[in-house]
Amino acid sequence: MSIAEVSEASDLIDFLVNKGNGVKGLSQMGLEIVPQKFIQPHEERLDFTQILSSESIPIIDFSNFDDPKVAESICDAAENWGFFQIVNHGIPIEVLENVIEAGHKFFELSVEERRKYLKENSPTPTVQLKTSFSPLAEKVLEWKDYLFHIYDCDDDESSNLWPAVSKDQVLEYMKWAKPIIVKLLEVLLEKLNVKKIDESMKSVVMGTLIVNLIHYPMCPSPELTAGAGRHADVSSITMLLQDDVGGLYVRDPKGDGWIHVPPVKGALVINIGDVLQIMSNDRYKSVEHRVIVNASRNRVSVPIFVNPAPDAVFGPLTQVLQNGEKPLYKHVVYSDYFNYFFSKGHEGKQTIEFAKL
Numbered sequence: 001m002s003i004a005e006v007s008e009a010s011d012l013i014d015f016l017v018n019k020g021n022g023v024k025g026l027s028q029m030g031l032e033i034v035p036q037k038f039i040q041p042h043e044e045r046l047d048f049t050q051i052l053s054s055e056s057i058p059i060i061d062f063s064n065f066d067d068p069k070v071a072e073s074i075c076d077a078a079e080n081w082g083f084f085q086i087v088n089h090g091i092p093i094e095v096l097e098n099v100i101e102a103g104h105k106f107f108e109l110s111v112e113e114r115r116k117y118l119k120e121n122s123p124t125p126t127v128q129l130k131t132s133f134s135p136l137a138e139k140v141l142e143w144k145d146y147l148f149h150i151y152d153c154d155d156d157e158s159s160n161l162w163p164a165v166s167k168d169q170v171l172e173y174m175k176w177a178k179p180i181i182v183k184l185l186e187v188l189l190e191k192l193n194v195k196k197i198d199e200s201m202k203s204v205v206m207g208t209l210i211v212n213l214i215h216y217p218m219c220p221s222p223e224l225t226a227g228a229g230r231h232a233d234v235s236s237i238t239m240l241l242q243d244d245v246g247g248l249y250v251r252d253p254k255g256d257g258w259i260h261v262p263p264v265k266g267a268l269v270i271n272i273g274d275v276l277q278i279m280s281n282d283r284y285k286s287v288e289h290r291v292i293v294n295a296s297r298n299r300v301s302v303p304i305f306v307n308p309a310p311d312a313v314f315g316p317l318t319q320v321l322q323n324g325e326k327p328l329y330k331h332v333v334y335s336d337y338f339n340y341f342f343s344k345g346h347e348g349k350q351t352i353e354f355a356k357l
Contacts, residue, residue: 023144024215031220039221051257058077060086061088062086091177098172099241100241105166107213124161128147151170173302193320225293229345236307240302249290310334313333330357
């Protein structure tokens with residue numbers, strides 16, 4: 001396909017989505033400027049005058065996580081920032097490096113190999129190759145591809161069908177990451193007077209674990225595009241491993257500025273999702289963030305989205321409302337909330353309106 005043909009919107013979607021070339025395929029065509037469909041409107045481009053270089057999100061030492069001061073720091077960050085980084089969490093550095101490398105290796109496969117994991121071709125629904133955010137619904141496409149996995153530690157039959165080039169590294173990372181996720185949720189929920197995560201609560205706060213290998217290819221016009229537009233996550237929490245390229249920006253909780261989250265070797269970035277903001281009745285903050293892409297380097301990041309089970313119903317916790325506090329949100333079925341999020345392009349904090357009373 002020629003560069004001229006790719007500029008036609010319908011042909012572009014066919015090239016990216018149906019034929020499985022993705023943004024990786026575009027980035028290999030020697031484009032001097034990105035196709036129109038990737039160009040963000042002026043108001044959605046990152047205004048570099050709004051970057052607050054003197055601000056940074058908290059970094060929390062997780063080595064002694066039973067210390068009440070650590071729990072206090074986590075809850076304080078969740079209330080005031082919505083984002084924080086954790087260091088000394090116990091995951092070996094080689095496990096982190098290996099899963100990042102696995103992300104690069106998968107996207108270095110030929111398009112014929114990658115295409116085997118498109119939704120209609122994949123040997124299991126627990127792994128799928130995707131591009132952009134919601135390419136058939138959004139007005140402007142995002143400059144990224146990703147390999148999506150639904151993780152279940154008891155489902156070896158399914159995970160054995162994941163790509164050989166990345167499967168073992170993803171599974172090893174998840175084995176280490178899951179206990180940290182549980183600990184973070186225990187700390188955050190205890191502050192909301194939930195003393196124990198029983199099976200029903202587990203279904204609500206971590207019924208589904210999704211892990212993505214996101215690949216942001218080099219971009220000829222990074223200032224015009226977005227790796228991810230302004231959005232808040234629809235998870236309980238998200239745990240992000242980023243490589244050393246950088247590009248994640250978080251909304252300043254006190255205003256309209258943006259704060260860069262610089263890569264810290266061995267650190268994990270944690271953010272509160274809409275589910276915990278709703279369950280906490282706005283005590284915890286799910287904060288807008290975005291990703292910009294790079295002209296000279298491919299970027300890989302590995303988020304784990306800690307989501308409710310699809311059929312779980314969530315809303316403000318009774319433990320939060322027990323002193324007569326008025327609920328700000330109704331109870332909703334998670335699959336309805338999730339599907340609404342993906343029914344449109346990224347729109348900042350708009351999705352949470354779906355659950356507002």
